[in-house]
Amino acid sequence: MAAALELVSSNKVFGGDLRKYKFKSAALGGLSANFNLFLPSQSATAKVPILFYLAGLTCTEDNGDVILLAQKGSFFEPAAANGIAILFPDTSPRGAGVAGEDDDWDFGTGAGFYLNATTPNYASHYQMLTHVTLELPQVIEAAGLPVDLSRQSIFGHSMGGHGALTLYLASQTNQYRSASAFAPICNPINCPWGQKAFKGYLQGGVEEAQDKYDATELIKKHKGPVNILIDYGTGDNFYKQGQLLPENFVAAAQGKDVTVRAQEDYDHSYYFISTFAADHVNFHAKFLRQ
Template sequence: MTFETKATIASFGGKLLKLQHDSKSTGTPMALNLYLPPQTNTTKVPVLIYLSGLTCTGDNCAEKGFLQRHAAQHGIAIVYPDTSPRGASIAGEDDSWDFGTGAGFYVDATNGPWEKNYKMYSYITSELPSTLFPAYKDQLDSSRVSITGHSMGGHGALTLFLKNPGMYKSVSAFAPISNPINCPWGQKAFAGYLGEDKEAWKAHDATELLKEWKGKGFKALIDVGTGDNFYKQGQLLPENFEKAAKEAGAEVEVRYQPDYDHSYFFISTFGEDHVAYHAKFLKN
């Protein structure tokens, strides 16, 4: 099998697998978590991909988000990938918490020295599914896949959905970086990974992509906490995404949750709603 199983943990009647494999996209070993609900004992199940935020690994939400409980109820598997290559030995990749290790931003870098290893867009959209689904062909239904994420991962979920019409059945996000070309996190990451051509940045910005959306009706569920310091600091900019959605005639529900912050207390509180939201699309 392509994947090495590092641990198998019983969880809500199913199993959480801690996996590792060698990635051609990143040129490094990549770790991930895969939750198989109890229904996989008898049938294939649909899949929800959860993309994590800055500084996180595939472990964070798997261990603190409690999404497995709701996934088990709905019969949905969850994939928790990592957020960047690890140990690529690039000078400066560990100098700051919001760029480099743990901060791949789900783009394919085109700017040196990052372009060799920081290929998280290709890893998530191509290599991981083409490797994971055959390896677990008896448990996972590759024709029914949805995507969600938090913060940087919310940016990833929205942009990957918008850039790949038909690849995912549905999309949602927790506190997404909704308009990265206009916030400090996004500007730092895009300048580093993509270079100084700001027009090229727009191809990885959910707000800009939604303005150009040519597919069928776009729908999304987004939650943002009003007590989130990153929201207050202008890193998330959900209002810009809401405006683009309104102009595009898209069905985007942005729920501003009073007093909630940016943490897993927030994610675990509203995770039930997000899993149920995806279940409506994944079971059709």
């Protein structure tokens, strides 16, 4: 049985409502979990499609909406125009009490990497793949919220871009109709962020991650059509440091319907995301309205 939702707050925005909910998460080992949900005005009369936004390292459920709201409305204005709900999960469990989970900014709290951990110390709580793909849709449905779960898509930034691409490509049920990403970690088995996460969360380390949690490896083997949009900035320091590796993804995706755009001089920040936010929401709208 899905856990009951508690409404924490609600704010009117672009004719719709931005709501914060919390609930006791079974996937995260019984910890309290928060998420934010934007419901457009169209949800007052009919169920609407839903777009999941996965945030990056150190972020919470608030980063994608509260920060971006201050920059030209960002996701909410095009989502309202298209009648699309947007759900913003947290980036990791909170307060799991695992030794060392708060030692580094790029691992542990705020850095769940949207995978299911298999190392004994993290496996009890760090089940972010299950939390995002199964648990959150279940609690939304159980609460009777006006969302059409037969029409889901997913996007994200940085670590969240990694999550969006891998959850989309690895889905055995074609759960998401489309995926997009801002400055995603495209080939994490070959970059420091990904290697650190996989060695810490997975008993099989990088080798275990290769077939499950690496978009570049997954796109090589993916059968059937894909609907993917990626933007990254050539001025992004993390791109320059070899953390993102979009060229590897492009090479692996030859012959597939993938659009990867190098945006000249843009960095890794929310200014970059807000500039192209409407492009991404409108991209998903093409598939969600069908």
